[in-house]
Amino acid sequence: MAMQSINPATGELVAEFDTWDQATLDDVVTQAGYEFADWSKLTPLEDRVALLKRLGDVLMDDQSLLAELITLEMGKLYSEALAEVEKCALLCDYYAEHAEQFLADEPVESDASRSYVAYLPLGVVLGVMPWNYPFWQVFRFAVPTVTAGNIALLKHASNVPQCALAIEEVFRKAGYPDGIFTNLMIGSDKVESVIRHPTVRAVSLTGSEPAGRKVASVAGEELKKTVLELGGSDAFIVLDNADIKQAVAGAVKGRFLNAGQSCIAAKRFIVDSMIADDFTAQFQAAIEDQFVAGDPMDKETTLAPMARQDLLDELHQQVMKSVELGAKIITGGYQLDRPGYYYAPTILTNVTSNMPAYNEEFFGPVAIVLKASEPAHALGLANATDFGLGGSIWGNDIATAETMARGMESGATFINSSTFSDPRLPFGGVKNSGYGRELSAQGIREFTNIKTIWVK
Incomplete structure (x- = not known):
């Protein structure tokens, strides 16, 4: 062998x-x-x-x-x-x-x-x-x-x-x-x-x-x-008082760093329904504008390949199964037509609890957007997963965000920042x-x- x-x-x-x-x-x-x-x-x-x-x-x-x-x-x-x-x-x-x-x-x-x-x-x-x-x-x-x-x-x-x-x-x-x-x-x-x-x-x-x-x-x-x-299926909560531009920038980095292949990547974007359409439109525009596939050694390349073909195939199957069950592809959803294991950055909406997109970890450049009616609903959606590694909350009401952070079932919660690891802070999950x-x-x-x- x-x-x-x-x-x-x-x-x-x-x-x-x-x-x-x-x-x-x-x-x-x-x-x-x-x-x-x-x-x-x-x-x-x-x-x-x-x-x-x-x-x-x-x-x-x-x-x-x-x-x-x-x-x-x-x-x-x-x-x-x-x-x-x-x-x-x-x-x-x-x-x-x-x-x-x-x-x-x-x-x-x-x-x-x-x-x-x-x-x-x-x-x-x-x-x-x-x-x-x-x-x-x-x-x-x-x-x-x-x-x-x-x-x-x-x-x-x-x-x-x-x-x-x-x-x-x-x-x-x-x-x-x-x-x-x-x-x-x-x-x-x-x-x-x-x-x-x-x-x-x-x-x-x-x-x-x-x-x-x-x-x-x-x-x-x-x-x-x-x-x-x-594994992780980290929630990325965007409250109605968040700076949408800042949140979108955090979303792009938090989901697509390392071609989305990270346990602590933001994966479920839970957005207040009052701003969800605006957030999703800006998120899509940023993705379509910023990512260029190419040689990962080239400084002009911004979209790297996934690590293996089998991992890409598994991710695509999860996406397609979710679409069959009613999810909507906003952008992406396919392997790029070029050598190597490149998958187009993808956003899914209309995701429900019977779909892989809701229940399974997506280990690649795929984001799902869910709508929440209020902070309590957002926190409930964030905790409606078997995973509990990290998560983030975006909003200008810091007191509310900190209260929600304590209620999020995760090993770490970041406020107005994507999740990351730092030698000075303990790292792990629940x-x-x-x-x-x-x-x-x-x-x-x-x-x-x-x-x-x-x-x-």
């Missing part, structure tokens, strides 16, 4: 890589357990922080080459790929500055002479990561994990093997000892065996809801800690979008033993 790297802009095969057999995999995972003893006990936190600073430097030194690889392998606009690498470097800088504070012992008043909470590493942690942000998702998992004293094993998406190998090389160039971060050249069929391996103590997965259920089931049988960041948190203090503590020590 081989992993294939295919250029989404052309559909051409770029490279192939053989996957490991079970014996090789078992040897690597077993060795990770030995590495943990040295890394956690013999490498002080200050030394891990120093390595982290060098990791950020290597990313910025190689930014252009790494961004080109991201664009080649998963189709992201080159400008967005550059930003992704820079964001990984900023993450390194953030934890280099704050890790010692986040992992410091916390004194607690009790009946003891002295009592405190210590944050101690768990061991070997497996990260199962997706293709849509092939560097950011991995660094978001790996940086706090290894800085806390754990060992990180990566099972990356099979369509970005070159990115996976490049990330491993970045850690090596930064000076990390062999075995602290290791890329596993395996398919999804071998993930269960890694989770069940006695050396592995925890799993972090970013991916689909079905994948999350499978990983959580296996890890649960083994009584191993999991963090899951799964409901079928998963559990646990990444980033910030919460993220670096997820894979630690939060240990009570009591002295008398």
Whole structure:
């Protein structure tokens, strides 16, 4: 079995890589357990922080080459790929500055002479990561994990093997000892065996809801800690007092960044009925004016391809099924007639609860617009989903927006901004979008033993 790297802009095969057999995999995972003893006990936190600073430097030194690889392998606009690498470097800088504070012992008043909470590493942690942000998702998992004293094993998406190998090389160039971060050249069929391996103590997965259920089931049988960041169907609420021009600009960015292939992309645009027609007309005009398909390495290109043909086909089937059930295409709704996996930016209206557009995550450049009669109705529509990752509310009445934000069933709600991730803020979801948190203090503590020590 081989992993294939295919250029989404052309559909051409770029490279192939053989996957490991079970014996090789078992040897690597077993060795990770030995590495943990040295890394956690013999490498002080200050030394891990120093390595982290060098990791950020290597990313910025190689930014252009790494961004080109991201664009080649998963189709992201080159400008967005550059930003992704820079964001990984900023993450390194953030934890280099704050890790010692986040992992410091916390004194607690009790009946003891002295009592405190210590944050101690768990061991070997497996990260199962997706293709849509092939560097950011991995660094978001790996940086706090290894800085806390754990060992990180990566099972990356099979369509970005070159990115996976490049990330491993970045850690090596930064000076990390062999075995602290290791890329596993395996398919999804071998993930269960890694989770069940006695050396592995925890799993972090970013991916689909079905994948999350499978990983959580296996890890649960083994009584191993999991963090899951799964799909999203983020609501984008536009109140009647919103600045429509500002909201439309946020809608374009929030829905179509990364060709719409983001868990936290705005997907359901819930607009007050008083302004819905105006918002939709401006949204359509902006889409038709701004997006130009082309080579994602070309700075003039504004519409990138989707990552794979099967993903495009699945998205189109969801759109067509919704149209069969009565949804209306305002713009788009077809694959572009050119090489590569390009799908026209699309808006759907007349969406009802019996349609895929209402109930399923659309992982691509498709937006749906729903009308709401009042703020309470808008919030009800926003929460009428099995997902709960992020969301945004647009309006000039900040007090109302904040009250609604607290009532939105999501891991994050942004007011007058599209949803995004920030190293300073915890990131994660509720409901079928998963559990646990990444980033910030919460993220670096997820894979630690939060240990009570009591002295008398």
